[in-house]
Amino acid sequence: xxxxxxxxxxxxxxxxxxxxxxYGQPVETSPNLDRLAKAGVRFxxxxxxxxxxxxVRACLQTGKYATEVGCHVNNRRLPASETTLAHRLAAAGYxxxxxxxxxxxxxxxxxxPDDFQQRAVPPDRRGGYDYWLAxxxxxxxxxxxDGHMFDxxxxxxDFPPGQFRVDVETDWVLExxxxxxxxKPFFLFVSYLEPHQQNDHGHVEGPTDSKERFADFMPPSDLxxxxxxxxxxxxxxxxCVHSLDRNVGRIFDELTRLxxxxxxLLLYTSDHGCHFRTRTRTHKHSCxxxxxxxxxxxxxxxxEGGKVVSQLVSLxxxxxxxxxxxxxxxxxxxxxxxxxxxxVGPREDWPGEVFxxxxxxxxxxxxxxxxxxxxxxxxxxxxxxxCSEVYVDDLLYDLQAxxxxxxxxxxxxxxxxxxxxxxDRLRKRIVQAGERxxxxxxxxx
Numbered sequence: 001x002x003x004x005x006x007x008x009x010x011x012x013x014x015x016x017x018x019x020x021x022x023y024g025q026p027v028e029t030s031p032n033l034d035r036l037a038k039a040g041v042r043f044x045x046x047x048x049x050x051x052x053x054x055x056v057r058a059c060l061q062t063g064k065y066a067t068e069v070g071c072h073v074n075n076r077r078l079p080a081s082e083t084t085l086a087h088r089l090a091a092a093g094y095x096x097x098x099x100x101x102x103x104x105x106x107x108x109x110x111x112x113p114d115d116f117q118q119r120a121v122p123p124d125r126r127g128g129y130d131y132w133l134a135x136x137x138x139x140x141x142x143x144x145x146d147g148h149m150f151d152x153x154x155x156x157x158d159f160p161p162g163q164f165r166v167d168v169e170t171d172w173v174l175e176x177x178x179x180x181x182x183x184k185p186f187f188l189f190v191s192y193l194e195p196h197q198q199n200d201h202g203h204v205e206g207p208t209d210s211k212e213r214f215a216d217f218m219p220p221s222d223l224x225x226x227x228x229x230x231x232x233x234x235x236x237x238x239x240c241v242h243s244l245d246r247n248v249g250r251i252f253d254e255l256t257r258l259x260x261x262x263x264x265l266l267l268y269t270s271d272h273g274c275h276f277r278t279r280t281r282t283h284k285h286s287c288x289x290x291x292x293x294x295x296x297x298x299x300x301x302x303x304e305g306g307k308v309v310s311q312l313v314s315l316x317x318x319x320x321x322x323x324x325x326x327x328x329x330x331x332x333x334x335x336x337x338x339x340x341x342x343x344v345g346p347r348e349d350w351p352g353e354v355f356x357x358x359x360x361x362x363x364x365x366x367x368x369x370x371x372x373x374x375x376x377x378x379x380x381x382x383x384x385x386x387c388s389e390v391y392v393d394d395l396l397y398d399l400q401a402x403x404x405x406x407x408x409x410x411x412x413x414x415x416x417x418x419x420x421x422x423x424d425r426l427r428k429r430i431v432q433a434g435e436r437x438x439x440x441x442x443x444x445x
Contacts, residue, residue, distance in 0.1 A: 032249030040299030063334030144205030195240030210239025
């Protein structure tokens with residue numbers, strides 16, 4: 001049996017799909033990712049399954065929906081009983097490593113015994129990873145040009161003075177790659193904070209030249225003529241994306257130098273997008289494209305040829321994808337499917353929609369099909385509630401006629417039939433996600 005490939009996941013935080021040139025960004029931001037997409041596979045329609053930081057990380061580590069593991073909002077510990085990717089790949093002979101933002105250790109009140117937002121994450125809360133250089137909530141231990149993470153022994157490791165956060169984290173990724181002595185294949189999960197805003201400062205913090213370099217940006221069409229924070233934040237947002245891309249280039253060049261590039265599957269994506277407070281009071285927490293649509297680029301063994309996959313894929317499909325690359329069958333409890341199934345062409349048996357759980361701003365559930373976006377909201381629940389037995393029609397968009405989601409069709413004449421069909425499909429997906437079948441009330445009653 002041939003040696004399985006190394007697995008490298010590069011996860012950005014709060015990055016819209018349309019920030020990369022290969023997804024239509026008009027200002028140059030991503031020559032390195034474009035190069036990988038041109039030689040690998042780009043997924044045109046990739047979506048978050050839960051647009052908020054901690055919950056989607058729980059999905060990525062377990063292959064289950066966030067509600068199934070009790071991590072439907074931030075500040076929830078990933079249960080120690082969960083079997084993660086690190087556990088499964090270690091059992092298959094992989095060396096496992098995690099670098100960056102974790103967001104799955106803390107729970108309980110700030111400053112309490114279960115709060116690790118500014119303390120080292122103990123070994124039993126690291127999801128089974130062996131090599132460790134991380135912070136539970138990186139935005140609470142660092143800023144753009146200062147801060148620290150913690151190593152496997154719980155020792156604080158400070159950023160060198162004057163270096164941007166993405167550069168420092170990448171330096172430590174390169175250090176890991178250069179210092180490896182094991183002959184095992186590696187599974188390395190790298191979680192960046194950028195281009196997420198710096199919470200305590202209330203702004204995106206890009207490299208020092210971002211505001212000048214990207215001053216003449218072209219705003220995405222969904223933001224034009226809206227309020228929100230995009231006018232002042234978008235230059236630094238693009239600056240962060242450009243920094244991420246440059247550092248992806250550094251990592252790939254190092255893999256090439258080490259003779260590992262041809263035997264390493266690299267996946268680049270983000271946990272969710274950003275609407276700059278144009279849809280809710282926060283930057284995500286909605287089912288709009290700006291919240292849920294993300295870039296997804298794969299390069300390496302099995303993902304070659306400059307292909308573009310147009311069928312809809314979800315981040316819930318990435319855990320089965322990584323396991324499939326390692327020669328491991330998808331466990332029954334995982335909810336997604338390996339995207340390798342789409343590489344030979346479209347499949348009729350591939351799901352025709354992606355399912356999204358929404359928390360924070362609401363307790364909601366949504367479907368995104370090739371043409372329609374439909375969501376339902378729990379009328380008597382808050383954004384902190386995990387689920388509901390009753391939902392009501394909330395949003396309906398015809399993405400073909402209204403790609404920027406400006407015209408909500410819920411309750412409008414002529415759309416009751418399509419809403420009924422999408423409502424039925426949503427109920428089925430809710431049940432498939434391990435929830436009880438709810439009542440979804442029609443707005444056309």
